[in-house]
Amino acid sequence: MQPQTPTPPPPAKRPRLGERVLTAVSRDPLAATHRFRNDALLATAIGVLSVVLALTVQEGRRPDALGWALLGGSIVPLAWRRSRPIPVLLAVVVCVIPYHAADNNHLAPLHGSLLALYTVAATARPLHTFLIGTAVIGTAVTVMFRVDAHQGLEALRTSGWILAVLVFGADVRIYRRYIASVVSRAERAERTREEEAARRVAEERLRIARDLHDLLAHSITLIGVQTSVASHVLTVDPGRLDRAAIAKALDEIADTCRTARGELRTTLEVLRADGPDAAGPLPDLTALPGLVRAAQADLDVRTEQAHIPPAVEAAAYRIVQESLTNSVRHGGPGVRIRVAVEAADGHLRVTVTDDGTAPGATEGSGYGIVGMRERARSVGGTLAAGPRDGGGFEVAAALPLKQQSEALA
Structure with a gap:
């Protein structure tokens, strides 16, 4: 042929x-x-x-x-x-x-x-x-x-x-x-149209940077803390090896890795979805107990069955996540952290405080606070962060419970 x-x-x-x-x-x-x-x-x-x-x-x-x-x-x-x-x-x-x-x-x-x-x-x-x-x-x-x-x-x-x-x-x-x-x-x-497309690309890149920073910084910080605990147990008294403490630290490291891998997979699935408005599962307040427990902090949630938009829940979760990361990283050993989430006066108020006993506990060199402020502004809210009078650090955010489009109008 x-x-x-x-x-x-x-x-x-x-x-x-x-x-x-x-x-x-x-x-x-x-x-x-x-x-x-x-x-x-x-x-x-x-x-x-x-x-x-x-x-x-x-x-x-x-x-x-x-x-x-x-x-x-x-x-x-x-x-x-x-x-x-x-x-x-x-x-x-x-x-x-x-x-x-x-x-x-x-x-x-x-x-x-x-x-x-x-x-x-x-x-x-x-x-x-x-x-x-x-x-x-x-x-x-x-x-x-x-x-x-x-x-x-x-x-x-x-x-x-x-x-x-x-x-x-x-x-x-x-x-x-x-x-x-x-x-x-x-x-x-x-x-x-080209300028609008460029603006959307810039906003999407900023969102990706925030997501990756919040996800990886928190997970890596927890892994570092848990690794330090295991190293401390191994080096302080090798003759009296506390196998249970080492096993617990290693289990927590494995749990943190699995959680980070799942969140990273979710983030990548959202990025690979078709269209600029493709949506994916967002973290919400139901995930806060596990997040706070991993950081060994106290949690007080009082939403009183209020209707909280998914975007506001995701912003609150990321703000708490970054605040816990900063507190664990800069607060020193034995830092005490308290997380309070309350729905009142048409706002979801998120407060994260620590006693910050370590030197330089209130100093930071990354983009954590900047990213938290951008999170709050993205849903029409505000965020304040700074040292407390009695020592330590405090992050306080007020996120409106209205729809995001209404809050930005």
């Missing part, structure tokens, strides 16, 4: 003529690619047309050498019409006025003059277009009346074409400005 040759992709559909014309019209004339080359080719085509008209149409006399020079002088500047529209129009007018005054063929320079007028109307401000159009019409009619009354009336009659070209150029300018404003609004909307 011979391998099948892949089918080539269908050729791109070429835009229709009307679409290409609208694209060319709506494009900024100064931003067009190869504009000088295209304008030079257009000026060449108009020059050829002018020469043909001057030789074939009997509208005035055939130009002499000066007339040909003036006719050429009115066409050559058109190659720069988009980059210098007003100077080009002035150059055309300077050449055309004596050309018509000498009663040369009046139809030959018409197309170049109208193109220069259109370019000014499509690029200049409306007031400038009005003043320039008035000056051009007035000058043309005056010059033609000086040549001949019949030519003057004919110029007055054909001045409607000049007005039509000016109006058309002004309409094109307005249309281009409208397209530019639409594109600008679309670009601003795209930038706003």
Whole structure:
């Protein structure tokens, strides 16, 4: 069996003529690619047309050498019409006025003059277009009346074409400005979406950092404390080895590792879930007894069956977890810790205190307190942390029991 040759992709559909014309019209004339080359080719085509008209149409006399020079002088500047529209129009007018005054063929320079007028109307401000159009019409009619009354009336009659070209150029300018404003609004909307996406990414990274800090710092601190207990039992009196104490410390280390592994797995599952709003199981107040017991602290919970939003429960749990970590880490051996959680006055009040007997017990160098304040603010609450008057350290948080969206409104 011979391998099948892949089918080539269908050729791109070429835009229709009307679409290409609208694209060319709506494009900024100064931003067009190869504009000088295209304008030079257009000026060449108009020059050829002018020469043909001057030789074939009997509208005035055939130009002499000066007339040909003036006719050429009115066409050559058109190659720069988009980059210098007003100077080009002035150059055309300077050449055309004596050309018509000498009663040369009046139809030959018409197309170049109208193109220069259109370019000014499509690029200049409306007031400038009005003043320039008035000056051009007035000058043309005056010059033609000086040549001949019949030519003057004919110029007055054909001045409607000049007005039509000016109006058309002004309409094109307005249309281009409208397209530019639409594109600008679309670009601003795209930038706003990108900034919002970047903000969401930053918030998500901050949330991940808080979760990992709360989880790992607490677990590692407990493991360190329990390891110190086992090491102390082994080294103080090796002859009277307290196997029960060592076994208890090792069991607590194993329990802490299992708990940390489960919470880390939960965190990773939330991060891998689809969508920015993917939700996962959050820690709640029912997990506090085990957390506090592992830190050998006292717990007093009085919620009185109050309705506590899951986000508030998770924030309270993480605040207690980080406070216990700080107390165990900085409070020294034998530190006494008390945790109180109470629902009252529309708030869930969380207080963690210790006696902080070790030197430097109230000092910290990490992001624990900053993370706790961010936890509290995330549900519309407040948090205060600092040394106690009688010694030790205290963390006090007030978390509103309303829905999070209401609390932040």
